[in-house]
Every structure is written in C-alpha cells, then in structure tokens.
Amino acid sequence: MIWGGIGGVVGLLVSLLGSLVGILVAAFIGLSCGRRAAVAGGQSGALSGLVGGAVAAPVYVIGATLGALLAGREIGSATIATTLSEVLGTPVSADEAWAFFLVSLVLSAVLQAAILVLASTAAGAWASRK
Numbered sequence: 090m091i092w093g094g095i096g097g098v099v100g101l102l103v104s105l106l107g108s109l110v111g112i113l114v115a116a117f118i119g120l121s122c123g124r125r126a127a128v129a130g131g132q133s134g135a136l137s138g139l140v141g142g143a144v145a146a147p148v149y150v151i152g153a154t155l156g157a158l159l160a161g162r163e164i165g166s167a168t169i170a171t172t173l174s175e176v177l178g179t180p181v182s183a184d185e186a187w188a189f190f191l192v193s194l195v196l197s198a199v200l201q202a203a204i205l206v207l208a209s210t211a212a213g214a215w216a217s218r219k
Contacts, residue, residue: 104156108197119208127216138213
C-alpha cells in the first residue's frame with residue numbers, strides 16, 4: 090500500500106513534465122514493484138508481479154494523469170490550440186484543443202497502466218528465476 094502511494098506521487102511529479110515522461114517512468118516503477126512483490130510474495134514470481142503491478146497501476150495512473158492535467162491547465166487551452174494549429178496547418182479552437190488534450194490523457198493512462206503491469210509481471214518472473 091505504501092509503495093502504491095509512493096508510485097502515485099512519483100507519477101504526479103514526473104508527469105508535470107509531460108505524459109511521455111510518465112509513460113517512460115511507468116516501466117521503471119513496474120520493474121521495482123514486480124521485483125519487490127516477487128521477493129515478498131508467497132506466489133510464483135510472475136503472478137506476484139502481476140498482482141503487485143495491478144495494485145500499483147491505478148494509483149500511478151491517477152497521479153500521472155493528475156500531473157499532466159495540472160501541466161496542461163498551466164499551459165492553457167489557447168496555447169495548446171495555437172500549437173496544434175501550427176503543427177496541423179488548420180485552425181483549431183481552444184475547446185477542440187482541450188478535447189484533444191483530454192483524449193490524449195486517456196490514451197496515456199491506458200499505456201501507462203499496460204506498461205506498468207507488463208514490466209511488473211516480467212520483473213516478478215525474472216526475480217524468481219534461479
């Protein structure tokens with residue numbers, strides 16, 4: 090439980106830099122979580138890692154999404170719209186830009202959860218190998 094809270098705080102802090110950083114750090118959090126779960130758990134290593142990752146993933150994803158949302162609010166939808174308009178070469182309103190941003194947060198959260206659970210499972214299996 091404590092490590093899940095720590096993962097959530099780490100997710101919040103690193104995602105202030107952007108969702109991509111949150112996705113990259115999810116793998117490291119998953120490796121750490123899976124290794125610890127395999128050493129402490131009474132189940133097989135991969136199963137312990139899977140359970141540990143499944144428990145830690147929601148807390149990490151909520152923290153990471155909240156961090157990215159705070160960063161996006163600080164930037165502002167008008168700035169996001171201007172950047173999207175320049176990149177896409179078509180006018181994008183501030184409301185559309187904010188909707189795109191929120192959809193990207195959902196996609197990022199799904200990727201973070203999947204990467205964290207997969208890395209945790211792999212680390213659990215690796216830690217129990219003899």
